[in-house]
Amino acid sequence: MIPAPAVPTALRPYVAARIPYDVAFGAPGVHRGLPSTTLTLVLPLDEPLRVSWPDWSDSLHAAWGSLSGLHTAPAAVHHDGAQRGIQLALTVAGARVLLRRPASDLAGALTDVDQAVVPLALRELPERLHDLPSWPARVALVDRTLAALAAASGDLAPRAEVARALALLTSGAAVAGVAAEVGYSRRRLSTLVRAECGLTPKEFQRVARLETTRQVLGRRPLAEVAAVCGYSDQAHLTREWSALAGCTPTTWLRDEFPFVQDRRDDQDAGSEHD
Structure with a gap:
């Protein structure tokens, strides 16, 4: 990079x-x-x-x-x-x-x-x-x-309560808890989140969790990655990756690692300028 x-x-x-x-x-x-x-x-x-x-x-x-x-x-x-x-x-x-x-x-x-x-x-x-x-x-x-x-x-910018909901979903908060936090029913929350980003709250949360795992894959054992990132176990992590990424985490690391590593190194270097 x-x-x-x-x-x-x-x-x-x-x-x-x-x-x-x-x-x-x-x-x-x-x-x-x-x-x-x-x-x-x-x-x-x-x-x-x-x-x-x-x-x-x-x-x-x-x-x-x-x-x-x-x-x-x-x-x-x-x-x-x-x-x-x-x-x-x-x-x-x-x-x-x-x-x-x-x-x-x-x-x-x-x-x-x-x-x-x-x-x-x-x-x-x-x-x-x-x-x-x-x-x-x-x-x-x-x-x-x-x-x-x-x-x-x-x-x-998006309305404040929707932005707050998206931030909470990204952090791994449960959908029901997010709805309560921002003062909406689950149905209303789903309508607003979908209107803003095109995904339901649950879909957004699943994608956010997948995104989080990308930062630690290859650096820790898969069972630890699953626990740290909010999956019930390693099998759950693998199922979610197969559904959303079209491959297992191990396959992704093998196929994409040179590109992934370059991006990590570049972002790490960039952060030193903060």
Whole structure:
């Protein structure tokens, strides 16, 4: 991965990660884009990013600016042996502030930024990146573009109680407890959460738990990972990974580890700039 400064403080409510990448896989192939609690915006440099849903052959999508909403199945990211670009993880609040639309509008979708109903500055960003000669200049352009969008957004953040509910679900709180905490019935909570992000509270919670396990897989035994991340046991963890990621945790580590490790190292390095 490319060393880069941490996401600017003003953007952190909207951008969970901003990762410049230059990855050599050694041979053409496909890697998995796992479900997460953030929307993914990828700005490739060498060729359009090709993404599809594995079990839907007609879903193959190629774009210079690829935007995917929240989803509960893995995406298939196709490559020719190497990839370069900048990947952004946009929060649910970031969807409203930076994309000017709720995350639910993009749930389960693979969208070309150039064709999506998003601000002009985002649609123009891929072409502007191609004109720049260095990684620092590219990262700076992305940061400036997003900062300008955030500054001009006004009051577009999700309603406070929905944002609170999503934060509690991400932390692993039970759905019934979250509903009580924010003062809604479970049915009302489900309606509001789905309207905001496109997933039900339970789906969002499952994806958040999967996301949490990605940070510790390969560093601790699977039984410990299961216990720490809120699964009833290792078998439960494996079932959830098979359902949401399309593979077991062990398979994912074997297939994706070089890419995963590079991303970890890059994020760890970035945090040193905080």
